[in-house]
Amino acid sequence: MKKGLIAYYSRKGQNYVGGSIINLPIGNTEVVAKKIQILTGSDLFFIDTMKGYPIDYMETTRVAQRELDDDARPELTDTVDNMDEYDVIYLGYPNWWGTFPMAVFTFLESYDFSGKTIITFCTHEGSGLGHSLADIKKYCQGANVLDGIAIKGGSVQNADFQIEKWLNRLKK
Template identity: 65%
Template sequence: MDRKSLIAYFSREGNNYVSGNIINLPVGNTEVAATIIQKITESDIFRIESISTYPKDYHETTDVAKKELRESARPELTSEVSNMDSYDVIFLGYPNWWGTMPMAVFTFLESYDFSRKTIVPFCTHEGSGMGHSESDIKKLCQGATVERGLPIKGCNVKGAEKEISKWVERMV
C-alpha cells in the first residue's frame, strides 16, 4: 500500500449476541476483524474507546446503546489519534448497533477533518449488515471518499480471513 493507513475500530468483548445466543467473547468480533486487516495491511491501529464503560450484561448494553442513539449522544473518548493528518486511508471498524455505528464512533468521526481522506468501513453484525452506517459516515465526513463497506457476520469473523483479504485487496 502506497498510502499511509490507520485501522480505527470500536469493539466490545464480554457478553455478546452470537448465532442466537449470548456468549462471553474474550476478544470482540470487530477487534478480531481489525487484527486480520492489520496483519494484511501492516497499518497502524487505534482502538476507539469511550470513557464510560458499557454494562457487562448484553441486554443492558443494548439498552444503553439505544438510549445513546435516541439522544444523539457523543460519548467522551479515552484517547485520540495525535497524527491523524499523516493518514490517507482510514479502515473504520465497528459493530452494528441499532442499524448504525456505536455513538463513540460518531464522536471519533466528528473529532477530525477527514476531507481528502479515504474511509473504508467494516462492520460486524449478526444479520443486519452495514445498516445505514455508510450513509451516516458520508454525512459526518463530507469531503472524504467513503468506500463500500464490508459487513462480516460476527459468528463467522474468526474464519473470515480470506474474505477480508479479498476485500482489502480491492480497496487498496
C-alpha cells in the first residue's frame, strides 16, 4: 500500500472569499487538506514560513506579488524528515498570482520527488489552478504529476462530494 503525505500551505485570517474580505479561523486550503486526510488516511504537513504574512489581506497580496517578482524562497519553519517513506504527495495551496505561494516553491526545491506521485489541490476565487501544474512539473522532474483539483474558496466547506469524486477518479 502506498503511503501518502498531504503537504499544504494555507492562510487563515483575512481572506478574499466571494467578493468580500472575511476573517477565516482556518484557511480554505487547510479545510480541503483535512477532508483529504479523512478520505485517504495520509499524514499532514503544514508548509509554514518563518516570517509570517501581514494580517491585512491587501498587504499580503502586495507582499506575495513582490515575492513572486523577486523569485523569493521564504524560509520554512519545519521539514519532512522522512520524505523517502512517502510514495504519494498531495500538494495543496491557494492560487496566488497564477501559481502557488513562494513557500511552496521552497518546499518543492527542498526534496527529490523523483519516482513519487504528486497530486495537487488548490483553492482559489476564480483563477483555478493557473499555471501551477506547469510550475510543479518544472521543479519536480522525475515525478508523476497528476491533474489537480481546484476548489473555489467559498465552497470548501461543502466540497466533500467533489473531493471524494476526484479522489475516486484518481484511483482508476
